[in-house]
Amino acid sequence: MIHMHITAWSLGIILFFVTYSMYKSGKQAKAMHMVVRLLYILIIATGLLIYKDVHWMPMLYGMKMLGGIWVIAAMEMVLVKTSKQKATGAFWAQFVIVLLVVLYLGLRLPLGFSPFA
Numbered sequence: 001m002i003h004m005h006i007t008a009w010s011l012g013i014i015l016f017f018v019t020y021s022m023y024k025s026g027k028q029a030k031a032m033h034m035v036v037r038l039l040y041i042l043i044i045a046t047g048l049l050i051y052k053d054v055h056w057m058p059m060l061y062g063m064k065m066l067g068g069i070w071v072i073a074a075m076e077m078v079l080v081k082t083s084k085q086k087a088t089g090a091f092w093a094q095f096v097i098v099l100l101v102v103l104y105l106g107l108r109l110p111l112g113f114s115p116f117a
């Protein structure tokens with residue numbers, strides 16, 4: 001399941017950038033945006049499925065999950081604001097900062113790779 005989670009968020013982030021550049025260059029990006037939204041659901045679902053089997057480090061797992069949802073919220077806000085040609089700076093800042101925190105927490109927690117443990 002951890003590999004499904006890693007696949008889901010890597011693909012989600014890549015397609016997020018693809019969708020962003022499509023909106024930016026004035027292309028029709030609605031369908032791609034829907035694919036990214038489907039990946040949000042997969043990221044959350046795989047995250048929750050991993051979580052249901054762990055019973056340790058509740059504080060760090062709690063922060064990891066809230067952070068993960070925050071990253072997704074920031075991605076969605078960047079895409080929606082870009083599609084409406086509105087300012088996205090505040091959401092890009094949240095995306096970058098919280099993504100770094102979430103990557104750190106994910107790689108610090110015991111499952112999968114743990115270089116920061």
Ligand code: HEM
Pocket residue numbers: 002005006009043044045046047048050051061064065067068069071072099102103105106107108109110111112113114
């Ligand atoms: C874009 C958003 C997200 C990113 C970039 C992300 C990233 C990561 C990374 C890097 C790991 C560690 C993988 C490894 O150790 O090999 C991980 C694990 C995990 N993620 Fe996420 N995640 C995101 C969203 C979520 C969400 C929304 C949830 C929960 C609803 C969640 C729950 C978990 C759990 C429970 C683990 C296992 C932690 C461990 O013990 O290593 N993640 N995630």
